[in-house]
Amino acid sequence: MQDALNTSLQALIADSRQRLIDGSAALRSAYEAQPRTAALLKGRAKLVDREVVRIWQACAMPAQASLLAVGGYGRGELFPASDVDVLVLLPQAADTHMRERLSDMVGALWDIGLEIGHAVRTVDECIEVANDDITVQTTLLEARFLAGNKALFAELDERYHAALDVRSFYKAKQLEQQQRYARFDDTPYALEPNCKESPGGLRDLQMLGWIARAAGLGHSWRDLARRRLITGGEASELRSVERFLQHLRIRLHYLTGRAEDRVLFDHQEKLARLMGVEATANRRASEALMQRYYVNAKMVTQLNTVLLQNYGTVIFPDRGAAIVINPRFQVVRELLDLRHDEVFERHPSALLECFLLLQQRSELKGMTARTLRTLWINRNRINAAFRADPHNRALFLQILQQKRGIVHAFRRMNEYGILSRYLPPWRRIIGQMQHDLFHVYTVDQHILMVLRNIRRFTMGEHAHEYPLMTRLIMAFDRHWLLYVAALFHDIAKGRGGDHSKLGMADAREFCVLHAIDEEDSALVVWLVEQHLSMSRFAQKEDTSDPEVVQRFAAIVGDERHLVALYLLTHADIRGTSPKVWNGWKGKLLEDLFFASQRLLRGATPQQALGLDDRLEDARRMLRFHGLRPGVEERLWSELDSVYFMRHSAEEIAWHTRVLYFRADAEEAVVKARVAEEGDGVQVMIFTPDQKELFVRLTGFFGRLGFTIIDAKVHTTRHGHALDSFMLQDPGGESSYRDVITLIEHELTRYLAHPDVIDRPSRGRMSRQVKHFPITPQVSIRPDEAGRHYILSLTAADRPGLLFDIAEVLASHGIRLHTAKIATLGERVEDTFLLTGAILAQDAQRLRVERELLQRLQV
Known part of the structure; x- marks a missing residue:
């Protein structure tokens, strides 16, 4: 009898497996022929209903x-790759026989091809768990009867x-x-948003429904309109944006073949084609799609705010009388x-x-729904006359x-369409993506x-994070001018x-x-023009060279401009991506700031770099x-002044x-040793000079998986190399203290065999670079004094990149003195100070550039 039952079940x-496959294929074909979200989502729920009940x-x-x-699933909406969540409701706790039956049933549901999430509870257990867990309380809210004892379901519902x-419930969902x-940085505008969970995603709409x-x-939304909410x-x-997000999620599931809700770079171009979005002369199809996504996500966050407040007036009707502010508010x-x-x-x-x-x-926590709605309706009154x-x-x-609320004010003005009406240039950057692979936000x-x-x-509460910035800005008269410069520094992005x-x-x-008076206006305009200058000097030029500092100080002109640019630059770099900023970049900017400040206060170039003070500090x-x-x-006595200018007093000591x-x-x-900033390792190598030493060192560090973010190369008067490196683990996974002994032991042993060269793997191309490739650029030009040559290059980052560069330079007898490695997400912008007889010949210099370009190709 049992064998017959098992045979019948198999x-x-x-x-059932075949019926699900055929039914799913038919639903997909119908959707692709005529995309209708309700037909697909409800159709799949009904298809699954039939087979689950049969089992x-x-x-x-x-x-x-x-x-x-x-x-x-209880709501009657199943996306193509969504889990199927069921609850088995029992009149009393399951015994051994019941648990065996349940195991067979759940196993059968998995066998027919469903991703099953299941729970088994009594009515008492459901109520108890729901009281303690808002997630369970929410899932039960949408429970739907499928089979079995209908009276037991009615008891649970009651x-x-x-x-x-x-x-x-309202407070818990808020x-x-x-x-x-907070998990998504409070923004719907990430370049790779989650169309379900991110702010402005489907979850916001579902929460309103719950x-x-x-x-x-x-x-339904119509029900809420009838109640004048x-x-x-x-x-x-709301129905329109809901359909758009549903279409996007459906397409993502079909495209990836799994429950993928992240709109990754990998998928954006394909999604755009599937959703009928075309490229234009100036924009990729993916950019047009994502801008449409951001417009819809913005609408969701606006209406989410309005509805939550209207819900609050119904759920909490006893909140006191109105307090008059003025005739308008x-x-x-x-x-x-x-x-x-x-x-x-x-x-x-x-x-x-x-x-x-x-x-x-x-005391104000925001605006009422009535104010927000009326604000949105009347935003077009901000016109030329206004x-x-x-x-x-x-x-x-x-x-x-x-004195307070500036950021909140501008975020709200942007969200509700006020900022783009008041500042017309702002309209063009709303939702505009930046495919430079280090900005993680729209413009x-x-x-x-x-x-x-x-x-x-x-703000005092952040002074421990930015002590120097806080001290500088508090002494900066009319620091609101920096806010104006910030608003305009990237406002022309994307215009060509x-x-x-x-x-x-x-x-x-x-x-x-x-x-704004003439002097302050000139400062704001200058900041917009020069907002990239300080980061360029700090990260790409040899700021231990007095002439470089003099050139930067000449651009700045006076201390007020220097402080303003330093503050804006610091804020700008930190505003690109949480991954771009690090303590080393902060140190480069700080060193340039103080050297320039001393020069502007009357010091000689040598004094500005603090060489005498540096030596005295090192002795102390x-x-x-x-x-x-x-x-x-x-x-x-064996070291020249260049060495002392390129190292801090603490490094010299x-x-x-x-x-x-x-x-x-x-x-x-x-x-x-662990770097002072705590986010890297400093390595010092002192050895009789060897052939292709820099190549060998980059190969060694590349094999260990470290990224070189700074290198200083020196040769002493008696023929020894004294090289310094700053290393970081690009994955951020290393405990730097744990690798110090490894580096010291392995590198010492490696240097004892000059004929051995470690060749690091080139590594795999990242998915971001694959979909938004970076065209390598190489330039070799003489410096201002004509004593050195500056190699500047831009390329996609990958393991072994610096080794390839060093090998090309060594093959032409080019000597490297300093390397500044600026890694910006998936992009590197590196600068090297070089010498070599071959570089004086234009044709040979061009040949080196061509070879470098070939090696930089991903």
Whole structure:
């Protein structure tokens, strides 16, 4: 009998598997012929319903038990690769026999090809778990009866809703959304968003549905409109953005063949084609698709805010009387509210005033739904006449000059379409992607991140993060000018041409129209023009060269401009990506800042670099470590001034402590330590000079998987190499202290065999570079003094890259003195200081450039 049952079940499993395959293929064909989300999502849920119930019945489950669909499946919406979540509801705890039946049933569901998520509980257990776990409480909210004991399901439904505390549910879902937003940096504008979980994704819409269902407010957007929680137009917008996100997720599942919700670079071009988005002369199809995504995500976040507040007025009706602020605004439940619906029509300047009030009144937590909706409807009242009104211009400047809430104000103005109406150039950068592989935000969001960073310099709670920045900005008169520069520094991105030059015109026009005095206007415009200069000098030029510092100081001109540019540069680099900034880049900028500051205060170029002070500081450190006076002279006599200018006092003291008693060592001396900044390893190599030493060293470090971010190469007067490297683990996985001994031991042994060269693997191309390739660029040019040559190159980052460069240079007898390695996400922008007779010949220099380009090809 049991054998017959098993045979029958196996036949049913095979039949159900085929029915699911055929049914899924038919649904996909119908969708691709005529894309309709409801037909696909509900169709797949019904298809799965039939086969799940067949398996339930075939497994002879007890009549007292119930089978329920929960979660998205319970809602009757199944995406192509979504899990199928079911709940087996029992009248009492399962015994051994029941557990065996359940195991057989769940196994059969897996065998027919379903990704099953299941739970087995009694009604009491469901209520108990739901009270403790908001996720379970939410899934039960959408429970749907499939088979078995309908009365048991009715009991669960009745007891669940009796126990449901709508107010607690509302607060818990709000908190859950805040936590989810934090995982995605509180922005829907990431370059690779998650169309389900990111802010502005499907989860935001689902949350609105859950709260409405829990509070008895309706089951559809139309229901909410009938209750006047949203307008009819907003209901249509919600359905439209929901369909767009559903289409995107469906296409992603079909494209990848799995439950993939991340809109990765790998998929964006293909998705654009599948969704009928075409490329233009200036934009890829993927860029047009993603801009459409950001517009829809922005709409979701706006309507999510409106509806949550409207829900709150229903769920918490007893929040006190209105407090009048002025004839136009009042406070209702800690939110800014309009005194009447015609405020913006009668007083258009109130479109800016509302943001100013949010800054000035700390008790305000935001705007009421009525205010937000009316603001959005009236945003087009900001036109040329509005922008020309002196009162409105004064209001905008006031928003920039407030002591609090500046970043929130500008984020809100961007979100609700006010900023793009007031600053017309802003419209072109909303949702504009940046395929440079180190900006992880769209242009508008990057600018707002830079604004946030500058604002943080002024805040005491962040002073421990940016002590120097805080000290500088607090002494900077009218630091709100830096906010203006931040707003305009990248506003011309994507127009073609030099965005720094194009942005100057926009910044100049803004300053003139807003009556900013001539001196301050000149500073803002200059900052927009020069906002890349300091990072370029610090990361690409030899800032230990007095002439380089002099050239930079000449661009800056005075200390006020220097401080302003330093603050903006620091904020700008930190606003590109959490991965781009590191302590080493901060040190490069800081060294250039202080050298330039000393020069501007009247020091000579040598004094500006602090050479005498540096040597004195190094001697003081040696005395502190117990070395008697004069022990350093033997080693130092073999070093030239270039060495002392390129190393800090602390590095000189470290090298000296290691080498003072073995200045003539015939065997390699290798010493490593954790960098002062804590995010890398410094390695010092002292050895009789060897052929192709730099090539060998880059090969060694490449084999270990380290990225070289800085290299200083010196040859002493008595023929020893004294080289310094700063290394980082690109994956961030190494415990740097653990590798110090390994580096010292293995590198010493490696250098003892000059005929051996480690050749690191070229490594695999990253998926970002694959989809947004970087064309390598190489330039070799003489420096200002004509004594050295500067090699500048841009390429896609990969393991073994620096080894390939070093090998080409060595093959032509070119000597490398310093290397500055700037890794920006998947992109490297490296600068090398070189000497070599071959470089003086134009034809030979061109040949070297061509060979480098060949090796840089990914």
